[in-house]
Amino acid sequence: xxxxxxxxxxxxxxxxxxxxxxxxxxxxxxxxxxxxxxxxxxxxxxxxxxxxxxxxxxxxxxxxxxxxxxxxxxxxxxxxxxxxxxxxxxxxxxxxxxxxxxxxxxxxxxxxxxxxxxxxxxxxxxxxxxxxxxxxxxxxxxxxxxxxxxxxxxxxxxxxxxxxxxxxxxxxxxxxxxxxxxxxxxxxxxxxxxxxxxxxxxxxxxxxxxxxxxxxxxxxxxxxxxxxxxxxxxxxxxxxxxxxxxxxxxxxxxxxxxxxxxxxxxxxxxxxxxxxxxxxxxxxxxxxxxxxxxxxxxxxxxxxxxxxxxxxxxxxxxxxxxxxxxxxxxxxxxxxxxxxxxxxxxxxxxxxxxxxxxxxxxxxxxxxxxxxxxxxxxxxxxxxxxxxxxxxxxxxxxxxxxxxxxxxxxxxxxxxxxxxxxxxxxxxxxxxxxxxxxxxxxxxxxxxxxxxxxxxxxx
Numbered sequence: 001x002x003x004x005x006x007x008x009x010x011x012x013x014x015x016x017x018x019x020x021x022x023x024x025x026x027x028x029x030x031x032x033x034x035x036x037x038x039x040x041x042x043x044x045x046x047x048x049x050x051x052x053x054x055x056x057x058x059x060x061x062x063x064x065x066x067x068x069x070x071x072x073x074x075x076x077x078x079x080x081x082x083x084x085x086x087x088x089x090x091x092x093x094x095x096x097x098x099x100x101x102x103x104x105x106x107x108x109x110x111x112x113x114x115x116x117x118x119x120x121x122x123x124x125x126x127x128x129x130x131x132x133x134x135x136x137x138x139x140x141x142x143x144x145x146x147x148x149x150x151x152x153x154x155x156x157x158x159x160x161x162x163x164x165x166x167x168x169x170x171x172x173x174x175x176x177x178x179x180x181x182x183x184x185x186x187x188x189x190x191x192x193x194x195x196x197x198x199x200x201x202x203x204x205x206x207x208x209x210x211x212x213x214x215x216x217x218x219x220x221x222x223x224x225x226x227x228x229x230x231x232x233x234x235x236x237x238x239x240x241x242x243x244x245x246x247x248x249x250x251x252x253x254x255x256x257x258x259x260x261x262x263x264x265x266x267x268x269x270x271x272x273x274x275x276x277x278x279x280x281x282x283x284x285x286x287x288x289x290x291x292x293x294x295x296x297x298x299x300x301x302x303x304x305x306x307x308x309x310x311x312x313x314x315x316x317x318x319x320x321x322x323x324x325x326x327x328x329x330x331x332x333x334x335x336x337x338x339x340x341x342x343x344x345x346x347x348x349x350x351x352x353x354x355x356x357x358x359x360x361x362x363x364x365x366x367x368x369x370x371x372x373x374x375x376x377x378x379x380x381x382x383x384x385x386x387x388x389x390x391x392x393x394x395x396x397x398x399x400x401x402x403x404x405x406x407x408x409x410x411x412x413x414x415x416x417x418x419x420x421x422x423x424x425x426x427x428x429x430x431x432x433x434x435x436x437x438x439x440x441x442x443x444x445x446x447x448x449x450x451x452x453x454x455x456x457x458x459x
Contacts, residue, residue, distance in 0.1 A: 039307040043450035046273045051291025053270075055120035055204030057284065058130065060224045116352045116437055118278075119227045120287060122203040124213075125173040130165055131203075131231040133287055135276075135447070136324055136348050138239045138259045139182055140201065141214035142169045142229030143221075144194060150220045152189055163223025172197025174210045182214035183249050184240050192216040193246045201260060203231065206289040208264045212257045218246070233274070233447075234324060236262050261449065264289070272450030276349055277459075278441040280407060285441075297444040297457035303399035304455040308344060324348070325447060326432070327454050331395040332360055334367050338395075343433050347445060347454065351436035352410075353380070354394075355428030364392065364425045372423045375415055379427075382420035385411055392425070394439055401458055403442050 119130045124142060131142070149162035176197040183193040194217035198210040216229065232239075236259045243253040258266065265272045270290040277293050278285040286293055305327045324346045331340040339360055356364070365372035365381040367390035372383035383389075389408035393400040413422035424438040446455040 039309050039452035041450070041452040043272060045304070045448055045451040045453055045455075046271045046291075048297075048446060048455065049291050050294045051271075051288050052294075053205035053289040053291075054293070055122075055133070055287045055289070057118040057120060057133075057276075057278065057287060058226070059285070060117040060119055060132075060226055116350065117224065117227075118285060118287075118349055119224075120203055120231065122201055122231065124169055124201055125199045127167060127169060129167065129169070129229070130227045131229050132227050132350075133231045133233060134350055135233045136346070136350060137184070137230060137232040138234040138236055139184060139214060139232045139241075140211065140230065140260045141182060141184075141192060141194070141216055143192075143219060144168060144215035144217045145170050147194070147217045147219055150218065152220060162219050162221040163225050164219075164221070164228050165223070165226045166228070168228060169199075169215055172199050172213070172215070174198035174200070177212070179243055180241055180255065181244075181246050182239075182241050183246060190219075190221050192219045192221060194218060196241055201231075204287065204289055206264055206270060208260055208267060208269075211260055211263050212241075214241075232259055233261050234259070235449075265450065273446060273448045275444055275446045276440065277444045278349070278437055280404065280441045292444060292446060292457075296459060301399055301401075301458040302455060303397040303401075304453050305397045307452045307454060324432075325454065327396065327435075329394055329396060329433075329435075330398065332356065332364075333393040333395060333400060334364055334390040337363065337367075339363070343431070345433045345435045347435050347440070347447075349437065349440060351434045352438065353424050353426045353434075353436050354438050355426050355434040355436070357431075357433065358427040358429065361425055361427040364390065365423060368423065373420070375418070375420075378415065378422070381423040381426065382415050382418060383409060383423055385409065385414070385419070385421040387421075389423075394435065396456055399456075399458075401439070401443055401456060403438060407438050407441065 117132050120133050122129055122131050129142060131140070143162070143164045145168040147159065147162075147168070149157045149159050151157055151161075172195075174197065176195050180196045181193060182196050183191070185191045192214075194215045196212060196214050199213050201208050201211045201213065236256050239256050239259060241255045241257055242249045243255060261274065264270045273290060275288045275292045276285070277288070277296065308326050308328065325348075326344050326346050328342050329345045330342065331338050333339075341357070343357060361381065362374075365374070365383075368383045369388045370384060372381040372387070374380070375382050387409065389405040391402060391405060392408065393402045395401070408424045410422040410424060414420070415422070428434060442459055444457040444459065446457070448455060
């Protein structure tokens, strides 16, 4: 079952999808029933400087429409397209924010097959493991040896069916916590639960001692056969720990705790900042702890902007609090057009495409030569694979960040009926809108958690 917290969130999102959208918006005004406020800064901005500590990103790209295996599978929580191929392809952000299109629940990224995951190698109590790094969730967990793999109906399957990599984790080096468990339910129906305890986690030269973590001993999961769990980098307020037994999750017994990066800051081992640089057309990229990459950003156009938090109005239980890394984008520009309607966008490495307001998605599609067309079966725009994309920029704090036109067409995502290729800008419905990898591979993105600020450097 959904935890009541997320059931309320989904009900609230359904409500806001029924409200009329506005073309322009001010931070002081609610947008579709959601209101926003700036995150409180705890420190002054950290000066941008290189850090020698980094984790290499391993790209685990999902499979496109021509190789989809689980298309149209049904979950017991909702009907409709699930998580995309035989990988847990949809970003965890997307899975948290189901979208209702009138007939069925869908992930906010309607084309779940076009999601990307980035894994990093960490030491878990000295054991080398691959974890998905996720800026859209806050819990760090790994699958436990001897875990039970289930299908949507709760029937047991072999462990291989859940698709975790190896090695699995045995226990907690610093002990289990009595009467506390974690339970995560994603919008695609996947779920994990199990005990919590304290372990030492080290990634890319950053070591955190006695971090509260979960071990999944019961999972319904579509793994990628590489990673064994998730390293959550979002704010602690969306952690998913609860007192009592599994199945008793409620807002009143939820217990927040410091997430991995928060603990790293409080243990004094790092400046309160991390940065992400994704390399185009390769499986490369780096996640830099406590600073920026050694090269590739100095003397480049750059901008800083405040992080904001979103709350569903009058729904204290479903407040998103400091959940996702959300910023206000000034405008989108393409060809001779500039649209200055301000909208909140979530910065998410686990989402491949950019999700923008529907009129903007339609206008950008029209600017392809020949124009891109909307294919309902994929919930995305497609264009002839040799079409000429427009020059597109995202404007943040007055600075234009241009996207390489070749990034706007996915030549490896082909619709078998038309032979057309997928376009990287998609409709995000009534929100939330997302700056995914198509944007992020054109910038170095700096998450200054202490100063509640994001900074971007053009590559």
